[in-house]
Amino acid sequence: MVKSVRDLQDVTIRFAGDSGDGMQLAGTQFTTATAITGNDLSTLPDYPAEIRAPAGTTYGVSGFQIHFGAQDILTPGDVCDVLVAMNPAALRVNLKLLRQGGIIIANTNGFNDKNLKLAGYSSNPLDDGSLSRYDLYPIAITKLTTSTLDDLQLSPKVVDRTKNFFALGLMFWMFSRPMEPTVEWIRRKFAKEPSLIEANLLVLKAGFSYGEATEIFTTRFQIKPAPLAPGKYRNVSGNEAVALGLIAAAQRAKLSLFLGSYPITPASDILHELAKHRAYGVKTFQAEDEIAGITSAIGASFAGALAATTTSGPGLSLKAEALGLAVMTELPLIVVDVQRGGPSTGLPTKTEQGDLLQAFYGRHGEAPLPVIAAKSPADCFDTVVEGARLALKYMTPVIVLTDGYLGNGSEPWLIPDPETLPDLSVTFATDRAAFKPYARDEKTLARPWALPGTPGLEHRIGGLEKKNIEGNISYDPDNHDFMVRLRQEKIDRIAEDIPLLEVDGEPEGEILVVGWGSTYGSIRAVVNRKRATGKKLSHLHLRHLNPFPRNLGEVLRRFENILVPEINLGQLSKLLQSKYLIKTIGFNRVAGLPLSKQDIDRKIDELLGGAA
């Protein structure tokens, strides 16, 4: 039969099943095919906190969401157009994310009595009419997979593991994606097991043909390429981008990279990625705890490496004392905090912006340091390179904030020409006659970096207060007051070295939406949409948080209402209020989820209505 083809601007698909159903794999394969098609995209995996929760349970559901389109895609999508549900629990957990009229592809073989009971269904939702508001496609995916592989005499377990590729093949057909990248991947992945190559290819193609041949589906969709900037792209997650950024920064600084890190969700992937790159001279040190992660990095920095430590909230708490040591010894250090739901163990696999004030103030004594934040997965690369620039130029620890959503989410990354990255070369002290450990660069106030091994520059540093210039221990009250102010002044001066803010939209007016970090995509999407309908509002995004760009106060004062959406109870709001003595309106939802566009939209309407 002839199938009609419909053009769509953008689509959000969610693959959902048991942890063991291979939904993450199906999702990443779909992502690669979509990227190669030239669509812009944004993805977000949604893992359960348990590694292998009991099969069929709602808390064992693993999801992968991809939003792609023919236009600029800023978020992984609040609501889905398509839900692939491999079992009742996946349906139960994710149905609320599906828009009315959305497509459900359900594996009927997963909807057995046991699984229905586990998911809390008293009758089968595929049969009882409860899904009538959706476009439901019940398909016997497991059975179709099994019959496809009948002749290969594989174990039932192996057969069951390939059923995700049936669903993937069907999605490839439905959304007109090329299968070649996945075919290539299968050949590479199972190079040593030819029977698995054959099995996976057969099932993938069976899924594709099923869409083409059966009469169930009358329509397939196509999404035209997005007008992306020309160049070469690859897909990166935020955690990968951090790792690449660290290696790039080290090479641009002509230093070797040292990572001291302790595994923690959701930051561990940075450690994994860097551990792969020994060929780039990367030294990864999986420390015995978070404290050893940062203190080993401080030691490596003392010895002349570009040193970094990566963590999440609980780890940042543990590193607080050592951060003070890095402030006091004035050594360059990059601390990446992939924020997660807190306090305490909180929501390890969920996202939050709860660590901003800790990054600013979470140390004893006056211990200022630069804080910057990434706005998207790909932006994690540039943000980390900027973090390294500040750390090396100002001889200071820097905190780079990302979050679980950025770390695990992915998007296309326009691969930069390495030569266009900033030159981060450093000059080590070598001059015996002139050397003083706490001498100051006139402009940056940075002290010299003198490496052990340099003849004649033997000196001692440490956590005790030091006399400026000479660097000997000093208990002098006036010196301490002087040094406290000097360390603050050094960080404050960074404001002279970062770009002035530019408002997106009208330079002044009724509403300015101010954001930082991962809420960038949602805010920008909403503001764009509102402006397209003739509403007047502007958006300001902050990458540099400490110090703030020097025109921030002036920009804020040009607007009547300052709306600050955050995934916390108003931490940026507090900082803006106290520094600029202005009123801000918070929009705060701390649900472990990215802020939804709908919610921000509603809040803006409220403001516009209220202001009218």
Added chain:
Amino acid sequence: MMDPNSAANPETPVKYTARDFQTDQDVRWCPGCGDYAILAQVQRLLPELGIPKEKFAFISGIGCSSRFPYYLNTYGFHGIHGRATAIASGVKIANPGLSVWVATGDGDALSIGGNHFIHTCRRNIDINILLFNNEIYALTQGQFSPTSRYGQVTKSSPMGNIDHPFNPVLLALGAEASFIARAMDRDQRHLHDILKRAAEHKGTSFVEIYQNCVVFNDGAFLPLTEKETRDDNVLYIEHGKPLVFANGKKGIRMENHRPVLVDLTTGHFSLDDLLIYDETNPALAYTIALISDNPSMPRPVGVFTAVTRATFEDDLLRQISAAKSKYGERSLESLFNQGETWEIKAQ
């Protein structure tokens, strides 16, 4: 063959004296503190090692002993409480060409820094850890430490300490440190020899040094250091030699797999009956270290264990050079272009 990761460089012999390693800082330990003796021995030892002065890095944590780096004219880092071994690990991994030392105390290394201590030992990072053991928290003015004796009255144990103490040698053995020794501040020649062996050992060297705190735990080691009593109370263990002490009058032999003290003056036993020490046998080290806690036995000092195994930093460098020879020198361009890439053409 010359070890590329060794700080020693025989091609450019350097002649130093102890004075070259002194700083202009006033030493601020209490008069009579055992730390002075240890500092003097280290200052005397460093010129003998054939290592350029700029290649030494002394790292410390917090405590009286951790002021050590300020009094040595080398690169130094006075860290935070308990973290010296972790900082030193980073220094050594970042630059394996340095000779890295840690000056630490019983509270710093075994209490707040116990975790870093054991993990440094097991990784066998080539650093020298000098543990100044005075069996007390001195800088905080007199609380019991993890090596204070059971029953000891201190400011925080007025009715007697009910914490069972660590035996630091046993702890290091459990963590499989490749070099473990014990020395005493008052026995300068022996201390010097032990420090020298520690310096020359490749891998984590751990030296427990009994150090007298004149203010808060004075005389803790008196029976081991006083002329009148030391011979009867101290057993100097040496590789390949029988375990004999008390001027040759007493010894240790093994009976039923247990060490027993025997009298060599009665004619029943001779030197040939005594246990011959073997520093390459950690099981033996454990057995002998255990007698430290037995009041009827002498206190063993000397090298308990000296074994060879790969260091962390050498393995790391091996992986780096293996990866480089497999993939060749890599450019950022090749890094960025790994995995699936696609081209968007100008429209």
